[in-house]
Amino acid sequence: MxxxxxxxxxxxxxxxxPVARQTVQDQVYGELRRSLIQGAFDAGEILRIxxxxxxxxxxxxxxxxxxxxxxxxxxLEALPNRSVRVPxxxxxxxxxxxxxxxxxxxxxxxxxxxxxxxxxxxxxWDATRAYDNLSAGRIDTAxxxxxxxxxxxxxxxxxxxxxxxxxxVESLWMQSGPYIRKAAELxxxxxxxxxxxxxxxxxxxIEAGDVAAGRSALVADIGRAFDLLRQxxxxxxxxx
Numbered sequence: 001m002x003x004x005x006x007x008x009x010x011x012x013x014x015x016x017x018p019v020a021r022q023t024v025q026d027q028v029y030g031e032l033r034r035s036l037i038q039g040a041f042d043a044g045e046i047l048r049i050x051x052x053x054x055x056x057x058x059x060x061x062x063x064x065x066x067x068x069x070x071x072x073x074x075x076l077e078a079l080p081n082r083s084v085r086v087p088x089x090x091x092x093x094x095x096x097x098x099x100x101x102x103x104x105x106x107x108x109x110x111x112x113x114x115x116x117x118x119x120x121x122x123x124x125w126d127a128t129r130a131y132d133n134l135s136a137g138r139i140d141t142a143x144x145x146x147x148x149x150x151x152x153x154x155x156x157x158x159x160x161x162x163x164x165x166x167x168x169v170e171s172l173w174m175q176s177g178p179y180i181r182k183a184a185e186l187x188x189x190x191x192x193x194x195x196x197x198x199x200x201x202x203x204x205x206i207e208a209g210d211v212a213a214g215r216s217a218l219v220a221d222i223g224r225a226f227d228l229l230r231q232x233x234x235x236x237x238x239x240x
Contacts (some may be wrong), residue, residue, distance in 0.1 A: 039181030183225035
C-alpha cells in the first residue's frame with residue numbers, strides 16, 4: 001500500500017519547522033507599534049537605537065530589526081545619516097492619510113453596524129464612559145485615553161469580519177499617530193466639544209441601526225483631528 005501522504009519521506013509534515021516563541025524583536029516591534037498608534041512620539045522625533053535599547057534593557061540588534069520593519073511599513077523613515085525619524089507632518093501626507101482612513105474605516109463601520117452584538121454595544125458604551133471620566137489635561141491619562149479610543153474603534157471594525165481590511169487600518173493608525181498627537185495638543189488649547197462627541201453620535205446611530213449616520217459620525221470623528229491640523233499647523237515652518 002502506498003504512502004497516504006504522497007511524500008517521499010513518508011510525511012508531508014516534513015516541510016514544516018518548529019514554531020518559535022515570540023522573539024525579542026517581535027516584542028520590541030509590538031511595543032514601538034503600540035507607542036506609534038498611541039501618538040507617543042512627536043513628528044520629526046529622532047529615534048536612536050542605543051537610547052531605545054537602553055530604555056528597554058536589551059541589545060541593539062532587535063531594536064535595529066524592529067525599526068527596519070517599521071520603516072518598511074512607512075511608520076518611520078530612514079535618514080541619510082542612518083538615523084531613524086518619525087515622519088514630519090506634511091500637507092500631502094495628511095490629506096492622503098485622512099482620505100484613506102475615511103474611506104476604509106467608514107466602509108468597515110457600515111459593514112459592522114448590522115453585526116454588532118449586545119455585548120459589543122455595551123463594551124462601546126463602557127469605553128466611551130471611561131474616556132469621558134478621564135481627568136482633562138492630566139498628562140498621565142494620555143496613554144489611557146489612546147487605549148480607550150483604540151478599543152472603541154477596533155471593537156467596531158472587528159465586528160465587520162474583514163481579515164483583509166483590519167491590518168490596513170492598523171497600518172494607517174500607526175502612520176497617523178504623530179498627526180493625532182499634534183492634533184490632541186491643539187484640541188486641548190481650543191476645546192469646544194467633548195473629545196467623545198462623535199463617539200456618542202456613532203453610538204446613537206448604532207442603537208438606531210442607522211448605517212448612513214454611523215458612517216457619517218465615524219468620518220467626522222476621524223476628520224476632526226485632520227481639520228485641526230489643516231487650520232492650525234504651520235506646514236511652512238516644518239518644511240523649512
